Amino acid sequence: MTEPDRSAPPGGALSLASPPTAPAPAAEAPPAARRRRGRRSQRAVRDGRVAYLFLAPWIVGMVVVTIWPIAASLYLSFTDYSLLRAPRWVGLDNFAEMLGDERLVSALGVTFTYVVVSVPLQLALALALAMLLDRGVRGLPFYRSVYYLPSLLAGSVSIAILWRQMFGTDGLFNDFLALFGVQGIGWVSHPDFALGTLVVLNVWTFGAPMVIFLAGLRQIPVMYYEAATVDGAGRWARFRHITIPLLTPIIFFNLVLQTIGAFQTFTQAFVVSGGTGGPSDATLFYTLYLYERGFGSFDMGYASALAWLLLVIVAALTGLNFLLAKRWVFYGD
Amino acid sequence: MTDTVLATQAVREESPPRRGGGRNPLRHALLIALGVVMIYPLLWMLSSSVKPTEIIFRDPSLWPSSFDLGNYVEGWTALGAPFHQYLLNSAIIAVGCIVGNLLSCSLAAYAFARLEFRGRKLMFAAMLVTIMLPIHVLIVPQYVLFSQLDWINTFLPLIVPKFLATDAFFIFLMVQFIRTLPIELDEAARIDGCGHFRIYWRIIMPLCTPALATTAVFTFIWSWNDFFSQLIFLTDQDLYTVPVALRSFVDGQGATSWGPLFAMSIVGLAPIFGFFLAGQRYLTQGIATTGIK
Structure with a gap:
């Protein structure tokens, strides 16, 4: 499930979310397929911009309420922290x-x-x-x-x-x-x-x-x-x-x-x-x-x-x- | 997960032809007996709530010998604030969560189901993983975050995350549903000059009513039953929700006043039961799609 999305435009204009995907196989494709692919990628580029708008709340939530807390709790697990004072690094003491x-x-x-x-x-x-x-x-x-x-x-x-x-x-x-x-x-x-x-x-x-x-x-x-x-x-x-x-x-x-x-x-x-x-x-x-x-x-x-x-x-x-x-x-x- | 897609379709289908045994009395006796065992405690709590406390334990029968609403009157005012305050607090949170989930999850679901964009598979996989992520893993840093925002003892930590689509179950549910809608509808609308937002709002959303209803019913029940995060974020008595209030009731009174305690527990269960009766169809559909409860 984690492989790069092949339906995304190869090396396209959008680099908001992820690093460039695998090298484009489009070069080997026959001209007709390439034309079709070209038209589809234009649509995909437009789709892509809109998609991130639709996903904006989810992305913010993912970063702020899910991923950041996971990272923060990893950091806090190496500290002594009681909310009142700043966290104090204690290494592996908690573990x-x-x-x-x-x-x-x-x-x-x-x-x-x-x-x-x-x-x-x-x-x-x-x-x-x-x-x-x-x-x-x-x-x-x-x-x-x-x-x-x-x-x-x-x-x-x-x-x-x-x-x-x-x-x-x-x-x-x-x-x-x-x-x-x-x-x-x-x-x-x-x-x-x-x-x-x-x-x-x-x-x-x-x-x-x-x-x-x-x-x-x-x-x-x-x-x-x-x-x-x-x-x-x-x-x-x-x-x-x-x-x-x-x-x-x-x-x-x-x-x-x-x-x-x-x-x-x-x-x-x-x-x-x-x-x-x-x-x-x-x-x-x-x-x-x-x-x-x-x-x-x-x-x-x-x-x-x-x-x-x-x-x-x-x-x-x-x-x-x-x-x-x-x-x-x-x-x- | 694809099996669950099949499961949704199965629920929508009519049941296949019967194959005998439909009226087997032994089977029905068994099913009814089990049903009675399961429901008996609930009925008993209901009937005990109208019995005077001193006879609750002497009288395991369901039909109360005397009918008395005194427990409800006593329980309503037994805590710092009248009980309708807690009902109102729970209701505000529930409505906020429902609106938040309906908007944010449907927006994300439209993108996942209908749009092509870079990183879609990766994001979809990440979304599925968060379905299985226990809240307890996130709660400590979330508490730190919300206390820095000065949101402790407000409803914001309970409602705002719902506007950020953190209940990924519902994204998944709606993605599955939108994928069953014919893409030709979108294409026709696009030819007529509709942009994505209009397709989403005018075409997809109205057709998604069953999935939206499932989301609303489950969101209500979850936020109404939620105890863990409400216990952590709400410590001011006036902001207590029904579960937090009931818990302080049971700890404050101990075993001395089961009557009023049962009465208020029934009051707390009644809205869930109401939603269950009204939304049964959506509940069984939803659970067959995502396996939630």
Whole structure:
């Protein structure tokens, strides 16, 4: 995707954005093609000027709100900075501190556990429900809406408050257990279960990937199934050898997005734990720790180092996902 | 990403013919049971919000034995400012974000979808990468920047970036949509003497209404639910938005007043639910295109 744009005029008048592209192949082209290319480049030059006008807000945003902050946080990560005084260069001190930071270790542990447990559960449920809803279920729009609604609400503080009550000592969940004569505990305040309640919350949002699976399932031609049935394939064989292979691109797409999303969990953990990441750092998500260091104690230098580590982790995970994808994602012959 | 283009088209198509099992009662029982489990907590919160606090925990049933709006009255005034102040603050931010996203993202999308210019592939790739960039990576230097501009405790850090097309999801969404529109329309308009801005405004934008609606609905829900950046940029009580106000409510009152807390939580959820009902079609289309939630 990063190769130079071949449709741009070769060495043309515009050099606003990028250095000159590869040498023009136009010299070898027959005269007719060259004339056509010439006319097209004129249009392209006009287009180009207008295009940068259309893109002006985006370019400004990209530079000021995205690229500059990334660069600035790299610089700040080598400093001691509390906003009140100018940043003081401390070299690798922040990174050295990270190596011995036990809370960072818990934050990484909590976040990875959450991602590794909740994303597969959520996607499995999403796929199962998409299979159940696919083709021929009456009232499909209704079911789809009901399952999808939680995905929209789950990020809100209101739902986090509900969760905090539901899995509290007097909560709805324990009322439910009491029906079976089981005496529940305060799930959100128990170090072994607090993270589990947040996993449940993430699984509750399976509706969003489910809608994507449903759209993907509709792309699979019915005749594949019909042919397989004629050849004597059972339900499981059809699922295993038609649905799954043809759906792998969608599974992959959902996996990447939900992994990145799960890595950024903040609101729910913050509200459920009262802003502490407790009990005993059991819900100290990475973002929560970053917030605490950056905006609780105004350790902007250390927080920047944390932000960079997060960037590296997310990039590495996404890269790993793409690498592994070559082994299992099927893009057709 | 090309698969998601297919996904959008799929959503627009009618569903393929049924293949039996459409009325399988077992399957419906399963689907309904799961739906009930998923929605029960929401209904329970709604019904608890009209129960007196002392019976909320004794009464897990959905239908309240007594109906009482006292929690709403109490919750409305429980914080420093009346709750409509927070609703208004959230609404101002949401409207600002919607206008910003609609304008800036559609401008960028027109360029990416319809114009040829140097560096297009590179910029498009950069745009796609920013979709996956966590806000947490940028927040510290952004905070430094905005505090130097003296924008902390104003709505500007929350709204101005939207006018700079920082929500790249929507650029992507609109690019996908514009690419499905026939290019002959542009060419006809060009022959009639239209410039690019007029083609954009008079031809492409009106045809993009579904994509614009998806953008508006998602922008509303995201900005209404957004907690992280509002928590950081707004520390003045009078500027609190609904999520920040609810959080200070829950931390201030602890577990003593679930009734008013639930009542205000319901008030906070109601606009999202409204947008969900009104914009369902656009939501499912949008999510099938870009996988957002």
